[in-house]
Amino acid sequence: MELIADRLNEIKKQKMYRVLTYLNAPQGPRTIIDGREVLLLASNSYLGLCNDERLKAAAIKAIHEYGVGSGGSRLTTGSYQLHRELELALARFKGTEAALVFNTGYMANLGAVAALADKSWVVFSDELNHASIIDGCKLSGAKIVIYKHCHMGDLYQKLKEFQGYPSLIVTDGVFSMDGDIAPLEDIVxxxxxxxxxxxxxxxxxxxxxxxxxxxxxxxxxxxDRIDIQMGTLSKALASEGGYIAGRQCLIDYLRNRARSFIFTTALSPATIAVALAALDIVEKEPARRKVLLENTQWLCSRLKEAGLQIHENKTPIIPIIIGEAERALQFSQILLAKGIFIPAIRPPTVPPGTSRLRLTLMATHSYEDLNYALEKIIEAARELEII
Ligand SMILES: Cc1ncc(COP(=O)(O)O)c(C=O)c1O
Structure with a gap:
């Protein structure tokens, strides 16, 4: 244990020590942290559906019909009719032949990459891919070739170098910590x-x-050009779980070989019912997407005008790059004192020297929320002499 305590002290010395923040209310534009109402600019519930009445009703109905726990793994007793309906709905939504639900997005990436590639393969992975992809690559035993972030010249050269091997290119569609979009047309x-x-x-x-x-x-x-589409039910869809969508033979193979699908208890019926109901809202309420992206553009340009280092993305992820981990943490703490929650993201989640606040918007943030956020972020940045 002494060894562990030493390691922990080292983490603290490097200002990388992590603690949990507990919410005491639903996840909406405003929530309760430590008994205080705060403006939440940190949720991945981009469409603002975590407290949606229709989704809550769907969960309650599923509990009444099927009970609570799923009681078994998907291949034994844990597959309910709802799982089948969700997989069919996801395949239709993604325009693929079939889909397979995993318990988390992390497990979908881990299980799929590890099952598809083996040591005779080469996996080409963007340097900023999510940890679950990185872990899946490691678990697969394949040769892993990291290419520079969204750098197509580098990807081309590396593919050329390993020509002739069975190969897989894997990339985030939207990068989780930077919010930029992968150049999929070039990758194809x-x-x-x-x-x-x-x-x-x-x-x-x-x-x-x-x-x-x-x-x-x-x-x-x-x-029709992307072989394996991965996604999660836990962000815009306001539920939990992940999935892979693609050709029927891919899904049949993963059902037989993806260990993170096979060796775990299935998601509960209520969780699945929420995802199904959320998919319906996603398709029927495009206005949520429109508002979300308009709000993002508005806030991005105001923060940039104020002198902050902002990537102007076409996604609701707005990273405010600070640099040093300690300063990013201070920035986040000052904002929390002012009633805004935006977490500091530090290494190893992001590369050293690029610690940041990761600000995310929801479709349900109001104009007043955005103005308040702008005012307080600028105030905090001035206090820290960032601008
Ligand atoms: C790009 C990316 N992939 C996968 C995941 C994992 O998804 P989940 O949270 O559903 O496990 C996340 C986030 O958590 C992510 O940001």
Missing amino acids: QIANQFGALIMVDDAHATGVLGANGGGTVELFGLK
Whole structure:
């Protein structure tokens, strides 16, 4: 244990020590933290559906019909009719032959990459891909080749170097900590030249991008060109779980070989029912996406005008780059004292020297919320002499 205590002290010395923040109210534009109401600018519930009455009713109905726990793994007793309905709905939504639900987005990436690639394969992975992709790559035993973030010249060169091997290119559709969008059209073109499969993680794009909320793959009109579409039920869809969508043979294979699908108890019926009801809202209420992106553009440009280092994204993820971990943490703490919650994101989640506040918007933030956020962020940045 002494060894562990030493490691922990080292983490503290590096200002990388993490603690939990507990909410005491539903996740909406405003929530309660430590007994105080705060403006929440940190949720991945981009469409603002976590406290939606229709979704709560769907969960309650499922509990009445099916009970609470799922009682078994998907391949034994844990698959309910609702799981089948959700998988059919996801396949239709993503424009694929089939889909398979995993217990989390993390498990979908981990299980799919590890089941698809083996040590005879080469996996080409963007340097800023999510940790679940990185872990899936490691678990697969494949040769892992990291290419520079969204750098198509680098990807091309690396594919050329490993020509002839079975290969998979894997990328986030929207990068979780930067909010930028992968150049999927270019990736498809390069992959075709080398016969590589493509996997896109649309965790942050599902429900948010594309006319129907289908994500980056829909945005670029590439549903027939992307072999493996991954997504999560836990962000815009306000539930929990992840999925892989693609050809029927891919889904049949993963059902038989993805260990993170096989060796775990299925998600509860209520969780599945929420995701199903949320999918319906995503498709029927495009105005939520429109408001969300308008709000994002408004806040991004105001923060940039104020002198903050902002990437102007077409997604609701607005990283405010600070640099040093300690200063990012201070920024976040000052804002919390002013009634705004935006967490500081530090290494290893982001590269050293790029610690930041990761601000995210929801479709349900009001104009007053945005103005308040702008005023207080500028105030805090001045106090820290960032601007
Ligand atoms: C890009 C990306 N992929 C996968 C995941 C994992 O999804 P989940 O939270 O559903 O496990 C996340 C976030 O958590 C993510 O940001």
